Amino acid sequence: MTGEGTPPIRAQRKRDLLRLLRERLPQKPHVVQSEALRPAAVLIPLLDHPDELQALFTRRTGHLNRHAGEICFPGGTVEVGDASPLETALRETREELGIDPGAVRPLGYLPPYHSRSGFHITPVVGLLPAGLEMAADPREVAEVFEVPFTWLIQPHRYRECRIEVGGMVRRYHEIRHGERRIWGVTAGILLSLVQILRKDLPIAQ
Numbered sequence: 001m002t003g004e005g006t007p008p009i010r011a012q013r014k015r016d017l018l019r020l021l022r023e024r025l026p027q028k029p030h031v032v033q034s035e036a037l038r039p040a041a042v043l044i045p046l047l048d049h050p051d052e053l054q055a056l057f058t059r060r061t062g063h064l065n066r067h068a069g070e071i072c073f074p075g076g077t078v079e080v081g082d083a084s085p086l087e088t089a090l091r092e093t094r095e096e097l098g099i100d101p102g103a104v105r106p107l108g109y110l111p112p113y114h115s116r117s118g119f120h121i122t123p124v125v126g127l128l129p130a131g132l133e134m135a136a137d138p139r140e141v142a143e144v145f146e147v148p149f150t151w152l153i154q155p156h157r158y159r160e161c162r163i164e165v166g167g168m169v170r171r172y173h174e175i176r177h178g179e180r181r182i183w184g185v186t187a188g189i190l191l192s193l194v195q196i197l198r199k200d201l202p203i204a205q
Contacts, residue, residue, distance in 0.1 A: 010051035017053060017149065017197070018107075021125060024196050025108020029085045029122045032112055037120035041085035042075025042189070043093045043104065044123055046149060049130040053149035056128070057182070058096065061142045069142070071182045073189070075121070085109070085122035097144065098135030104128055110192050115185050116170070123189045147177050153194050158187065 045056040059071050074093040082088040090101035110123040136144050151157070157175050161183070164170075173191055174183035182190070 007051045013150065014049075014052050018127070020197055021107045025110070025125055027108055029109045029124075030112050032120055034120060037114060037118055039078040039085070039088075039122070040076060040119045041078060041088040041092070041122045041124060042073040043089040044073055044110075044125045044189070044193070045093070045099075045104070045128050046107075046125065047128050047130045047132070047146060054130070054146035055149050055152055056144065056146055057186075058136070058141045059143035059145075059180075061138070061140060070184070070186075071180060072186050073123070077119070086124050089122075089124045089126075096137055096140050098137070099128070099132065103132055110189060110196070113185060113189050113192065121185065121189070123192075125193070145180070151177070152190055153197055155191075155194055155198060158191055158194070 047054040047056055056073075057071050058074060060069060074096045075089055076092040076095075078085070078088045079091075082091065086106055090104060093099050093104070094101060104126040105128075107125040107127055110125065113121040113123065115121060134144065152175070158173050159175070160171060161174055162169050162171055172184050173187040174181060175187050175190065176182070
């Protein structure tokens with residue numbers, strides 16, 4: 001499931017994936033009240049190409065205080081005045097990529113992800129038209145790129161890694177696409193999406 005097949009077959013596969021996303025993803029975010037975790041939200045942007053979906057990623061610039069140089073989805077901390085995680089994700093996407101919130105069609109929410117850095121992250125899956133004009137903020141975004149969605153939802157591509165920090169072993173997941181390494185929170189969020197979709201998809205194990 002990496003783009004194989006004729007255009008009609010790929011287009012039907014795309015329709016099937018969109019149907020599953022709409023059926024499986026909750027339409028309301030999971031609410032967690034916690035004084036220990038800071039609320040945040042990210043958008044998982046899926047670009048609606050004629051015969052396939054492409055997930056949109058950004059690479060953060062190297063001078064940022066948090067996660068410098070890492071690959072991620074657009075998003076950030078909930079601010080005063082944000083009415084919902086969706087509003088946070090759309091606001092951050094506009095700030096980082098110049099994408100108008102009206103161009104995003106929300107498909108649903110993923111389960112919240114708790115990061116080791118103390119954030120309660122609500123992922124929002126959204127559909128965007130292909131060929132959408134963007135104006136990435138060079139202060140935050142070093143690179144914008146796409147990865148085929150069917151490639152990302154194959155579980156065998158994800159690898160569990162271990163690293164020792166301060167005498168403690170920490171586990172995280174990573175996935176590599178060419179020379180790019182997607183890991184940590186972003187890979188964890190993607191894997192939760194895989195787990196929602198995988199039982200009805202002919203995905204290699």
